[in-house]
Amino acid sequence: MFGNTVRRHVTISRFFNAVSNERLSSVLVGDPFCRLRTQRPVFQRPLTSTTEGIQGVTIRRGRIEDVPGVWQLSEEAMWNTHQDMIETLFKMCENGWTVAEKDGNVVGCCLTHDFNDDLTTGGHFIVSPKMRGYGVGGQILRNIAEEYGERNIHFSSISYMIDTYERYNGAPLSRGDTGGKYFGVFKDIPLPPDALRKYHLSDLRQVELSDLIEYDTSFHVVPRPEMLKIWLGQTTAETLVLLEKGKIAGYGSIRPAMNGFYLGPLYAENTIGTLVLFKALVDLIPRDSNVDFFLPHANEAGQLILKANENTVGLYDTFHKCARKSYIPVLKWNNVFALLFNECGLC
Numbered sequence: 127m128f129g130n131t132v133r134r135h136v137t138i139s140r141f142f143n144a145v146s147n148e149r150l151s152s153v154l155v156g157d158p159f160c161r162l163r164t165q166r167p168v169f170q171r172p173l174t175s176t177t178e179g180i181q182g183v184t185i186r187r188g189r190i191e192d193v194p195g196v197w198q199l200s201e202e203a204m205w206n207t208h209q210d211m212i213e214t215l216f217k218m219c220e221n222g223w224t225v226a227e228k229d230g231n232v233v234g235c236c237l238t239h240d241f242n243d244d245l246t247t248g249g250h251f252i253v254s255p256k257m258r259g260y261g262v263g264g265q266i267l268r269n270i271a272e273e274y275g276e277r278n279i280h281f282s283s284i285s286y287m288i289d290t291y292e293r294y295n296g297a298p299l300s301r302g303d304t305g306g307k308y309f310g311v312f313k314d315i316p317l318p319p320d321a322l323r324k325y326h327l328s329d330l331r332q333v334e335l336s337d338l339i340e341y342d343t344s345f346h347v348v349p350r351p352e353m354l355k356i357w358l359g360q361t362t363a364e365t366l367v368l369l370e371k372g373k374i375a376g377y378g379s380i381r382p383a384m385n386g387f388y389l390g391p392l393y394a395e396n397t398i399g400t401l402v403l404f405k406a407l408v409d410l411i412p413r414d415s416n417v418d419f420f421l422p423h424a425n426e427a428g429q430l431i432l433k434a435n436e437n438t439v440g441l442y443d444t445f446h447k448c449a450r451k452s453y454i455p456v457l458k459w460n461n462v463f464a465l466l467f468n469e470c471g472l473c
């Protein structure tokens with residue numbers, strides 16, 4: 127059944143080409159969405175600390191030329207991304223990057239994105255290992271707090287950083303759901319024998335984008351058409367849509383990472399649909415490839431898959447969804463198998 131809709135060999139060679147090509151590629155030509163984005167003010171500020179390590183560090187707005195520097199930081203922090211993915215995030219969240227620069231090198235970064243006047247999300251907070259402990263990260267957080275004032279910001283905190291974020295927030299954080307960043311090889315997908323019968327899998331190009339955006343909004347709550355067009359439009363990404371009686375019942379996307387592949391988002395209406403979609407996406411990549419994704423702990427299919435692959439899959443860390451003021455729950459959170467990207471939205 128999958129053979130009708132998924133061109134496995136073409137896809138695999140496209141993925142391999144992308145993985146082996148570390149040059150900065152142009153993901154999309156032009157940007158039809160710039161008009162819709164609000165411009166945040168440009169800032170550039172040297173730090174005044176007398177601590178030796180931080181001297182000469184400037185905190186400024188990130189720009190597209192910073193993609194290799196931010197990717198290097200992600201690599202140093204062992205976050206399994208790909209330079210293409212970082213470039214895509216720069217396009218999705220134009221003006222969203224704050225970077226710390228020293229001697230022409232990016233030594234720290236953080237990403238925020240304004241979906242609308244009420245929803246801002248943040249993440250990708252990294253300082254280069256050789257610069258940690260000097261106050262660079264603290265200054266990035268203070269800059270963001272100053273820039274956003276009292277605004278509510280949603281983010282996912284790695285477990286050990288919650289107390290620090292709470293201190294910087296100056297008030298208790300509003301806490302939401304938890305999830306884990308998992309990675310490993312998924313060899314066993316526990317599909318019931320007749321699971322495939324009621325579904326059809328389709329390539330993204332065969333589905334009306336407006337229908338997909340509407341389906342995505344039923345999960346994410348706030349519509350994110352521009353973000354989706356760029357994320358799913360990344361040339362190395364493969365996206366499959368799950369159809370049940372002609373209606374969208376799920377969708378998922380997978381793309382190359384530094385080590386293997388990154389999966390996200392993956393949303394579906396129920397456990398069986400999630401398993402069908404996950405298997406189809408994993409079938410697109412070379413056997414025994416590593417897959418990374420952010421899994422909400424509430425997802426039933428996720429728990430089944432983790433159990434079936436406990437010898438080959440590991441947990442990087444647990445993350446807690448938080449907001450500076452009030453956490454907006456995602457109604458279909460239990461049906462979220464993989465977030466689009468931890469830093470770029472509610473799910």
Ligand SMILES: CC(C)(COP(=O)(O)OP(=O)(O)OC[C@H]1O[C@@H](n2cnc3c(N)ncnc32)[C@H](O)[C@@H]1OP(=O)(O)O)[C@@H](O)C(=O)NCCC(=O)NCCS
Nearest residue numbers: 203251252253258259260261262263264283284286287290
């Ligand atoms: C988290 C990180 C960005 C901090 O950068 P940094 O430049 O070392 O931070 P600073 O020296 O400015 O310290 C800022 C605050 O963070 C706290 N902090 C730093 N590392 C911490 C850690 N591992 N655990 C808990 N708190 C930590 C410091 O105690 C400090 O708090 P204080 O100002 O109240 O004393 C950096 O350690 C890093 O890149 N870590 C790996 C990536 C990561 O985990 N990112 C966060 C994901 S949610």
